[in-house]
Amino acid sequence: MPVEQLKADVAEFAALLEQAKSARVRGALTQAKAEAEREINNLEIKACLAAERQTSGGDTKRYLHELTDYGWDQSVKFVKLFITLDGVQNCAEEAVTVNYTDHSLQLHVSNLNGKDFGLSVNNLLYAIDVANSYRKVKTDMVAIYLKKVEEGQNWDVLTSIQKRLKQKQDSEMAKDTENPEGALVNIMKKMYNSGDSKTKQMIAKAWIESQDKARLNPAEGGFGNLGDL
Structure with a gap:
């Protein structure tokens, strides 16, 4: 499905969520919205990789390695994820990106030792403040800080x-x-x-x-x- 159509779907899901009253309906709409957002992020990552290959003359082909292992913690204001990646501090600043939605995140690390890495966490337990969430690249680690919409709210689990x-x-x-x-x-x-x-x-x-x-x-x-x- 084209990215434009998926973005239109996300906008429609968001509009319906504002009107929905039933918890069951809101849950179904939230899940559908998160799935559409995930598809958008995946398509955008693929487009980015294709553009990189074209820029480099198409002589380098890299595969996306999906990450599944991470640690997490929380403070009063943030939920923090820690992803171990050897040598990630040597990547260019623009090579480590995180896309956020109110209930998900997608990490993409481009061309780390000739490989691309991705991590998707969907259906976060509570909403996050996208504008004030950010990431830091440390030695052999990416730390992602998800700003809680409701400060002080305890997350007993992540999703x-x-x-x-x-x-x-x-x-x-x-x-x-x-x-x-x-x-x-x-x-x-x-x-x-x-x-x-x-x-x-x-x-x-x-x-x-x-x-x-x-x-x-x-x-x-x-x-x-x-x-x-």
């Missing part, structure tokens, strides 16, 4: 997907107090099997970390056996 996972976990644990670990395993299986690639990566990472923790501290347990997960 609404993680929030739903936590809520489902709490709900099922309450129903099955005799075997809470078994209930959690079932939840993780269901969400893994029905989730998109990023959800699966998130759940798989959580499972691996739990198994490592269980091996170090057997008394604390873990998620148990998730079968094919």
Whole structure:
């Protein structure tokens, strides 16, 4: 779909969001708006790469490496993401860009040791102030500062997907107090099997970390056996 059409869709979603009253309708519109914005960012990144190849004579072809690992923290005013990238401080200033929407961000690092890198985080838990969000390039790291619209608001998780996972976990644990670990395993299986690639990566990472923790501290347990997960 052309970028112009996608931008028109985003504008229409935003207008409808202002009129929507139902939380369910607002959620569906917000998700659709974020998806359209993600497509716009992906198309713009591809166009940028194509322009770079044309400028360099088309003799260099680079592939986009998707990043999935990052750390995050928060302060009263900001949610902070930390992405480790060896040698990123050697990139030109314009080679490290971040595109923000009120509920997402897309990081793009161009031509780092002959490779391009990208990170997308969609469906942020709460809205961010796009105009006052920014990034810093440090030694072997990119730090992204997302300005909270509501200062002082606590983000117990980073995205609404993680929030739903936590809520489902709490709900099922309450129903099955005799075997809470078994209930959690079932939840993780269901969400893994029905989730998109990023959800699966998130759940798989959580499972691996739990198994490592269980091996170090057997008394604390873990998620148990998730079968094919």
